[in-house]
Amino acid sequence: MQHQPQREQTHELLKSRGIERALFANYASVKWLTGFNPPLHTGPSVFSGGPPMVWYENGAWTLLTLDWHAANAGAFGQQPNCALVTYTGYTVDQPLAGQVKLRGLFRRVVQNNLSGKIAAELRDVPADIALSLHEIGAADIIPIDTWIEPFRRIKTTEELGKLRDNFRLTDIGHAAARAALKPGVREIDLWHAAHNAIESAAGQLVPMGNDCVVGSRQENIGGLPLDLAVGEGDSVILDLGTILHGYWSDSCATLYAGEPSAKQRAIHQAVGRGLDYAISLTKPGAIARDIDAQVREFMRREGYPVYPHHTGHSLGVTSHEDPRIVPYNDMVLQENMVVMLEPGVYFPGETSVRLEDAVRVTSDGAEILTHHDKSLP
Amino acid sequence: MQHQPQREQTHELLKSRGIERALFANYASVKWLTGFNPPLHTGPSVFSGGPPMVWYENGAWTLLTLDWHAANAGAFGQQPNCALVTYTGYTVDQPLAGQVKLRGLFRRVVQNNLSGKIAAELRDVPADIALSLHEIGAADIIPIDTWIEPFRRIKTTEELGKLRDNFRLTDIGHAAARAALKPGVREIDLWHAAHNAIESAAGQLVPMGNDCVVGSRQENIGGLPLDLAVGEGDSVILDLGTILHGYWSDSCATLYAGEPSAKQRAIHQAVGRGLDYAISLTKPGAIARDIDAQVREFMRREGYPVYPHHTGHSLGVTSHEDPRIVPYNDMVLQENMVVMLEPGVYFPGETSVRLEDAVRVTSDGAEILTHHDKSLP
DSSP states (O other): OOOOOHHHHHHHHHHTTTTEEEOOOOOHHHHHHHHHOOOOSSSSOOOOOOOOOOEEETTEEEEEEEEEGGGGTGGGGTTTTEEEEOOOOOSSOOOOOOHHHHHHHHHHOOOOOOOOEEOOTTTTTTTTHHHHHHHHHEEEEEEEETSSSGGSSSHHHHHHHHHHHHHHHHHHHHHHHHHOTTOOBBHHHHHHHHHHHHHHHTTTTEEEEEEETTEEEEEESOOOOOOOOOOHHHHHHHHEEEEEETOOOEEEEEEESSSOHHHHHHHHHHHHHHHHHHHOOOOOTBBBHHHHHHHHHHHTTTTOOSSOOOOOOSSSSSSSSEEESSTTOOOOOTTTTTEEEOOOOEETTEEEEEBBBBEEEEEEEEEOOOOOOOOOO | TTTHHHHHHHHHHHTTOOOOOEEEOOOHHHHHHHOOOOTTTTTTOOOSOOOOOEEEEEEEEEEEGGGGGGGGGGTTTTTTTTEEEEOOOSSSSSSHHHHHHHHHHHHHOOOOOOEEEEEOTTTSSSSHHHHHHHTEEEEEEETTSSSGGGGSSOOOOOHHHHHHHHHHHHHHHHHHHHHHHOOOOOOOHHHEEEEEEEEHHHOOOEEEEEEEEESSSSSOOOOOOOOOBOOOOEEEEEEEEEEETTTEEEEEEESSSSSHHHHHHHHHHHEEEEEEEEHOOTTTTTTTHHHHHHHHHHHHHTOOOOSSSSEEOOOSSSSSEEEEEEEOOOOOOTTTEEEEEEEEEETTTTEEEBBBBEEEEESSSEEEOOOOOOOOO
């Protein structure tokens, strides 16, 4: 059953709060509740009338979306208490009016005799749809933004399967980029080597972020690739995040064009020790901010400036989510949380190193989910 | 002045309707009003708190967006009567709360003594922001969805420059795919050939749609590429749309792995004649639905089944917009409209051909903006 535990948890929560009807419109919530995975490599579809939405009514779930995206819902609509309903996006017979059609579909789904209170993710519901709730008799709208986010932190078996598939892709991307790197290759060429290998292996388009920058850039922590040639002796930070089955992956390696200098070797080894140390701290009961503080202190003792970013974060239907491994976060790690750990050392305008693995919190430690080569050449 | 004519037209419209304050939240409206071009190759940013928005107040314009996207606004904020304001997306010091911060920023921008009526694109404004308009004193909210869309139909000189840059990219992509095609190459390999060449020439990542499908597919009109090998004698429909400077391009060629058959040659030549005919009809004063009917009739007389899609469409800040060249549309073409024309012939499961050019409507005819090779091998 596609994403059933997600809906069960949510149903129990809503029931316990006395909520019989709810509208979810946050992109992450909708993906998490249903397993829906709409395409996004060119941004919002011009035929789409708004965000995909999920209507909940006493334990029954309806996904409302563009007709062109019906296949992206997988088996959702064939399951008990689940329905998929769509509106027409593209037609040559009428002017495009996705927004009007989505609102019309919504009104048909929620019926006309609606009364009493309704819960909604008001930060993501389009205003005209929220206003139409009043028109059709809803007396109160209870905001439920971020209510289900805490459930997303512990991954189900199905989600872990999606993540494993996806981490395999970033492993493939790293290997291809490593093979393609030599002095004179541009950041964008390295990106293509990684991305083409990933999409070839997946047999489909796979959206990809995050960073591909030479260490001699002034802003050498991250950024998208440009037509900047990698010079002899440059490090390159390659941080890849792909989206497969609607879930993100994320892993980082640092590569070298030619032979790394003694300083680069020393930094790389120190960051590797920092990453190993971070992984050793990751287990049930550990507190996010303690891991953060300990890894920062470790890098300080290694004699390097402390990285200006997070020590780590989780991911799932988004690329960066809780538990964040950052200074303020007193969240306690639990089994089947998934955490990225990514210490780095940056000398802007000179060189930089970051290494990142993903781990699953096990019953007594951490299982590494990423298997890309992070060694010195 | 970046996109100034767009704002002048809009200002005149709002003034003529007695509107002194307005909120734009439609993605196309915001891009068109400001020249803003946020990245989108991996979908919505997890750090973002909602859509970029534009607040209008008596001739002054404020763009509200994520701090990470400030550079994507170009020179907008440095112009007279224009301001760029941002909220913090990523930080390690606090929980991520982009949505709360965007709403807070909005309230600071619109001030507390707001009263009277406010206009808003309510289909795209998040509900919680629309509700906060009431909280801060707005008595009425006037929906202005689609009000400025008609202005988008005639392109400014600046917009035509963006489109020309972009059509150059799809030309490059078509040439690279043509060179890469031979039997055994997969759809996805052809896509990579085109996309890598485009991004290499642009020196940056460029989002790309539309279609790359072998003619022997059952669904041979369009679709994203898969790991399907192109067989000897297969046609391939390659329809490329790229996004540069926030504007779309679009052009289609049909390629052949090996020697096309006599039937394929005949179809290809007929579609070529259909495209030439469509271009010959495109001039100021022509009516969209007449062009549509005449080109369909032309293909019927050539002896082929008539394509099930539009004859053409415009584009700009979106990939498909008015004037649509479709049966219902009585819109009259005017100088500096930009129109795609794309007749095709489809024999599902067997073969298919589509050819597409973009033209600018001139004072007395049409200027072709696309220069990709559409010839038979």
